[in-house]
Amino acid sequence: MLDYALKKSVQLVVTIFGVVTLVFFTLRLIPGDAASAMAGDTMSGEALELLREQMGLNEPILAQYAAYLRDLVTLDLGQTITTRLPVAEMIGKAIPVTLSIAVLTIVLTVIISIPLGTVAAYMAHKGRARLDNLLTGFAMIVDLMPSFWTALVFLLLFSLTLGWFPASGMVSLDDPAVFLSRIALPVLVLSVTQIATMARITRTSVLEILSEDYVRTARAMGWSEFRVLFRHALKNAALPIATVIGLSFGNLLNGTVIVEFIFTIPGIGNLLINGINSRDYQLVQTLIVFYALLFVTINFITDIVYRALDPRVTF
Amino acid sequence: MTYQSDVAATLLEVRDLRTEFDTRTGTVTAVDGVSFSVAKGERIAIVGESGSGKSAMAMSLLRLLAHPGRVAGGQVLLDGRDLAGLSERALNAIRGREVGTVFQDPMSSLDPVMKVSRQMVRPIMRNLGLGRDDARTEAIRWLDKVGIPDAARRIDAYPFEMSGGMRQRVMIAMALSCRPRLVIADEPTTALDVTIQAQIVAMLKDLTAEAGAAMMFITHDLGLVARFAHNVAVMYAGRIVEFGPVGAIFAAPQHPYTQSLLRTIPSVDGLRNTRLAQIPGLPPDMRRKPAGCAFRARCAVATDRCARDLPELGPRPGGLAAACWVEGGLTAAPVRPEPRRKPARIAPGKRMTVEINNLVKHFEGRSLLSKNRSVVRAVNGVNLRVRNGETLGIVGESGCGKSTLARLLLGLEQATSGEIFIEGLAQMIFQDPFSSFNPKMRIAGIIEEPLAVQRWGDRAERAARVEDLVAKVGLDPSHLDRYPSQLSGGQRQRVAVARALALNPSVVVADEPTSALDVSVRAQIINLLADLKADLGISFVFISHDLLTVRYIADRIAVMYLGEVVEYGPAEDVFDRPVHPYTRALIDAVPIPDPKLEAGRSNAPLKGDLPSPLDLPEGCAFAARCPMASDLCRTEKPVLKKHRTSQEAACHYAN
Numbered sequence: 001m002l003d004y005a006l007k008k009s010v011q012l013v014v015t016i017f018g019v020v021t022l023v024f025f026t027l028r029l030i031p032g033d034a035a036s037a038m039a040g041d042t043m044s045g046e047a048l049e050l051l052r053e054q055m056g057l058n059e060p061i062l063a064q065y066a067a068y069l070r071d072l073v074t075l076d077l078g079q080t081i082t083t084r085l086p087v088a089e090m091i092g093k094a095i096p097v098t099l100s101i102a103v104l105t106i107v108l109t110v111i112i113s114i115p116l117g118t119v120a121a122y123m124a125h126k127g128r129a130r131l132d133n134l135l136t137g138f139a140m141i142v143d144l145m146p147s148f149w150t151a152l153v154f155l156l157l158f159s160l161t162l163g164w165f166p167a168s169g170m171v172s173l174d175d176p177a178v179f180l181s182r183i184a185l186p187v188l189v190l191s192v193t194q195i196a197t198m199a200r201i202t203r204t205s206v207l208e209i210l211s212e213d214y215v216r217t218a219r220a221m222g223w224s225e226f227r228v229l230f231r232h233a234l235k236n237a238a239l240p241i242a243t244v245i246g247l248s249f250g251n252l253l254n255g256t257v258i259v260e261f262i263f264t265i266p267g268i269g270n271l272l273i274n275g276i277n278s279r280d281y282q283l284v285q286t287l288i289v290f291y292a293l294l295f296v297t298i299n300f301i302t303d304i305v306y307r308a309l310d311p312r313v314t315f
Numbered sequence: 316m317t318y319q320s321d322v323a324a325t326l327l328e329v330r331d332l333r334t335e336f337d338t339r340t341g342t343v344t345a346v347d348g349v350s351f352s353v354a355k356g357e358r359i360a361i362v363g364e365s366g367s368g369k370s371a372m373a374m375s376l377l378r379l380l381a382h383p384g385r386v387a388g389g390q391v392l393l394d395g396r397d398l399a400g401l402s403e404r405a406l407n408a409i410r411g412r413e414v415g416t417v418f419q420d421p422m423s424s425l426d427p428v429m430k431v432s433r434q435m436v437r438p439i440m441r442n443l444g445l446g447r448d449d450a451r452t453e454a455i456r457w458l459d460k461v462g463i464p465d466a467a468r469r470i471d472a473y474p475f476e477m478s479g480g481m482r483q484r485v486m487i488a489m490a491l492s493c494r495p496r497l498v499i500a501d502e503p504t505t506a507l508d509v510t511i512q513a514q515i516v517a518m519l520k521d522l523t524a525e526a527g528a529a530m531m532f533i534t535h536d537l538g539l540v541a542r543f544a545h546n547v548a549v550m551y552a553g554r555i556v557e558f559g560p561v562g563a564i565f566a567a568p569q570h571p572y573t574q575s576l577l578r579t580i581p582s583v584d585g586l587r588n589t590r591l592a593q594i595p596g597l598p599p600d601m602r603r604k605p606a607g608c609a610f611r612a613r614c615a616v617a618t619d620r621c622a623r624d625l626p627e628l629g630p631r632p633g634g635l636a637a638a639c640w641v642e643g644g645l646t647a648a649p650v651r652p653e654p655r656r657k658p659a660r661i662a663p664g665k666r667m668t669v670e671i672n673n674l675v676k677h678f679e680g681r682s683l684l685s686k687n688r689s690v691v692r693a694v695n696g697v698n699l700r701v702r703n704g705e706t707l708g709i710v711g712e713s714g715c716g717k718s719t720l721a722r723l724l725l726g727l728e729q730a731t732s733g734e735i736f737i738e739g740l741a742q743m744i745f746q747d748p749f750s751s752f753n754p755k756m757r758i759a760g761i762i763e764e765p766l767a768v769q770r771w772g773d774r775a776e777r778a779a780r781v782e783d784l785v786a787k788v789g790l791d792p793s794h795l796d797r798y799p800s801q802l803s804g805g806q807r808q809r810v811a812v813a814r815a816l817a818l819n820p821s822v823v824v825a826d827e828p829t830s831a832l833d834v835s836v837r838a839q840i841i842n843l844l845a846d847l848k849a850d851l852g853i854s855f856v857f858i859s860h861d862l863l864t865v866r867y868i869a870d871r872i873a874v875m876y877l878g879e880v881v882e883y884g885p886a887e888d889v890f891d892r893p894v895h896p897y898t899r900a901l902i903d904a905v906p907i908p909d910p911k912l913e914a915g916r917s918n919a920p921l922k923g924d925l926p927s928p929l930d931l932p933e934g935c936a937f938a939a940r941c942p943m944a945s946d947l948c949r950t951e952k953p954v955l956k957k958h959r960t961s962q963e964a965a966c967h968y969a970n
Contacts, residue, residue: 211381221489
């Protein structure tokens, strides 16, 4: 197990290094550079040249790359070009907000969709397909709704009409109750899509497992249907489900960008949108690296969990 | 009519059990009014081909049928209590506790993500009311009893860390550990090698006898039945057609179906000059069951009455009961065995069709972190020859390298070293034709494919050739427009044979061509292959674990063990006077469909599993399992050399 984790971590570092390199060079390929973006239209040619010199943009590209790597390793992320705030600090403030949304969504999704999918599978297995059909119908409808649309509908319904949740306002971790009420709607919007997908995956996996020989063995040993379903069937179905949870985290991060924007929540997603709009190279570059890091880490955790769940997985 | 066992007090009584499957195309009556009883401690065998309803019947007893199967009627009385009327909860107290179950496929019947200990200990705690530690001790005791080496440590292994034979032992330990009074074993040895099968059957017999438990053994293998059963029920199309004591069933069967089944099996004493009796046709479609007797379409003595009225079980001599309107069954109209066709044109000549010299195939596994490479020695220095028109049978347990050898012969695999010479073309027949056909291709296309690939003739010529081939393998030309899924197993295997013959090969390699087929259909295919061999003069390499079939069809036999040929010689000699102890053990392990002969045989099965081909021992590969191994065997490898005039064997103590 430790061997495996170690081997995977090496892969992790290699992947991240690749992403960093790719981001660095791709951004340098885009016409115009950070200095001209910063200078805007008004600065004179000489002043621009001076700025370039200051920012080290006249150095050979490989030297710039080396300097960039060095800064990244020492966590010297520099300042944003527009607001002149330290990038590290800005990202540091946004991370807990976005992660709270993501983690809460995952937790809510798992709590609802796994039992739902398992029960639907059980009913389908016994030839009573009503709940199963309902679930499939729900999933199909939800799949057709883009999350920005759901977000707007929820905003209209729960905030403006019913007034259950605030539509805007301060988001601060200092007051958990206020914080939760602010991120409740984003979490709900994201969860609806996630639950539909996850419940369907759970249903399919469990249904397949239910016709396995070892499930019949468990029944023949006199175990109750509940135990057969949740101990034997679900435990084996957990493998594909874990994979999907890991993969859906990617979708979720996409989703946070949209809901943070709509609900004006100062998370990573909003930071990214603002950075792009103001052509803030320094910020965007760091955020992309951060997202990549997040993705790779999630995959890493999925691999480890997968191995812990299934003793047969070797490497 | 209910057959009343007179051994002792009745444990289980089944009355008019009916099981139905509601499918889209109609209701299938899988079990159609079955009644019988089992006494305490009795061993009963339920025999039948696939689709006969034997498994559905057994699963109905404890309502273990998967949807859409359901028990539609009847009673299952265990000590007078009707299980069919019990609630699911009440039934759960019976399952595992009163009635233990062993299933067919040990590879898939244990939960793959749970340790053996977890799967065994909890039921013991629950059913015997023991504490965790005591239950664990009890589980280890059972694992030890079923022959798991180092049980105290192995109990914490996962199923995937064990061989198939070991897993089936675990299943049996699980089923017996809660001290049930009845053990239902549903084809428990079908997926296992013949030597392991012998071990498992002997063990099931001993352990149930020791515990005083009754056993219901479901199988399609009549030979196995002769080895251990007290009573036998033969099922056909959802009904019991014959029932009675094992001795009488084998000595003087009364129902035409039982009589035919027994005649289809190649005999041990090896009369090879007659054709195998075969049951024509196929079992009936259970969705549209005909009126009258379901077997009549395949029965040689059927009368008008058989088409009208359904026969009930009625008493027959020898304590038997048979469901047939014709008293005595086939004996009413004796059939003389047909002589086997003699090779017409080409006698086995001196010319060699296949020559294999020092053939070696090693598979290398590599792991990234460690430096040591693991080498699987699948084929380890094989020398064989097949003469023109000769059939070479290759036998051995799974993992002995026989299938790798076949793939090498076809060029599907590159040899590590050594040479293969084939004069002409080699073609292959696979075990499971269904998975070797493109399901979206019609039969005509499947047979034509090799011709088309080789650009043989034009379209009209190829079509004519296909019709010719279809006639040769005895397939109805109307089947040419169908898809593989619309044919039966036997018909598909005929298609496979036709395709293999398309390009006029000089040698056909058949890898377990009959093991996926039912007994009654198996004889049809064996007869077909024997006819083709005689008519066309092609050579066959016939690979199988079914020793009786190989003995029937092969001229020479090579016995393989762990990638090496340990004995080679004419079929009769190898069978009647085996030289190598492994050959002897293999032959001893084959069940003989004759209870009298079985009773007289040494039933000490070969011990242990096949060693891993990853780390072969230094000396004789068989030494670890051999009853006569000495230090010499463990250090020095015996070479294949002549013993007697015609046989070769690799053993230090062959004489």
